[in-house]
Amino acid sequence: MILADKIIKLRKQFAWSQEELADKMGVSRQSVSKWESTNSIPDLNKIIKLAEIFGVTTDYLLKDNIETIESINGEVEPTINSISLNQANRYVDMKNTMSFIIVKGVLLCLFSVVPLFYLLSLVQTQQMDIDSNTATVSGIIIMLVMVTFGVSFFVRTGQFSNELASIEEDEFELEYGVKSIFKEKLEMITSSYHQKLSIGIALFILSVVPFLYVAITNGSTEKILTMLCVLFFMIGAGLYIIIPASAQYNAYSLLIKEGDYHPREKDKNKNIEALAAFYWPLLVAIYLGWSFWTMQWGVTWIVFPVGAVLFAALVGLMGLISKTKS
Structure with a gap:
């Protein structure tokens, strides 16, 4: 396996786009694209940095006959499905x-x-x-x-x-x-x-x-x-x-x-799922508790539309906080 194929394989294993790898390397996306298409070869300093970013040995990157991913500490990285x-x-x-x-x-x-x-x-x-x-x-x-x-x-x-x-x-x-x-x-x-x-x-x-x-x-x-x-x-x-x-x-x-x-959205989606797992059962508990306490079932249903609007607002707030941090 040649260097270009190894860069593609490692980038996909980390679920990074060419833009994300370029940002980590401090180069343009076009540079990464040229490496992967064999139109150019990264210099030695870039190869050392690639090895550090991916956590593999330089031997793995440079030697075509080494196809099993070797991490810096000598352990073999698990292959992705x-x-x-x-x-x-x-x-x-x-x-x-x-x-x-x-x-x-x-x-x-x-x-x-x-x-x-x-x-x-x-x-x-x-x-x-x-x-x-x-x-x-x-x-x-x-x-x-x-x-x-x-x-x-x-x-x-x-x-x-x-x-x-x-x-x-x-x-x-x-x-x-x-x-x-x-x-x-x-x-x-x-x-x-x-x-x-x-x-x-x-x-x-x-x-x-x-x-x-x-x-x-x-x-x-x-x-x-x-x-x-x-x-x-x-x-x-x-x-x-x-x-x-x-x-x-x-x-x-x-x-x-x-x-x-998209890989960039993974963390945000996980946070939303964690919020939903807590939020909706709590909302149902509030609805049932209020309904049985007052026995005004014709009124307590309003919990759900109000709760849905509040959930959307919380998701929007989480997105705003995430953008601010980044």
Whole structure:
């Protein structure tokens, strides 16, 4: 293996772009490009610096017959995973399957409050011979059953974790020609993805319109409860459109390491995931605690839209802090 190939291999192993390696070397990106394309050879000082940056011996860089990566301390560096076309396609298929499982769980949890609103609306219209306490208790029981089934779908996604880890958690590189295939696939679905994203966001925004209209026009309690059900169904429709589309788009982006999955974005994404893992369970706990304490389920749902806006603000603040530090 010649020097140019070794520089490419090591750079990819560290998930660096040519620009990032150039910054570390104190040279231009064009210089790195020429080294990798064999149009020029770095001088001895640059080779010594390359060895220091990559943590390998100069012998490994200079001797073509040495192909096993040797670190400065004599240890052999682990090679990164090489992902074939079949493995990449299987990864995308698993992400698509997971997305539909997650959608089912999300919709069950989201719609779990609908039976409660429906029963309370029946009490208001006196279409059923039950009092409000019985309707509330029955609605809460149905809600808990639906949430239980919803959580079971989330648990089922764990069956994919081991196979996904080799791509999502470990360093990898795509075999020759695979990246261009998925880059083309990403370009093909980009327009459809943004269209679906727009429709989903529009449904989220418009979902509150029927409820606000009834509330402003002093509609009956029955109508208000009905419009709350409509609100949740519109939100559910938006999620049903967005989640699978985003899963496929993100899977392609991760494979070719573009967008949010570019090496420069890794640390930011890890921080966002850590925040989400703490934030959303806390928000659900606040919602359930407030709801059971006040029994005003028609009011406490406001926690989620407010919480979503706050989460977006926190993510934006994290990005601003990250840019300031850099």
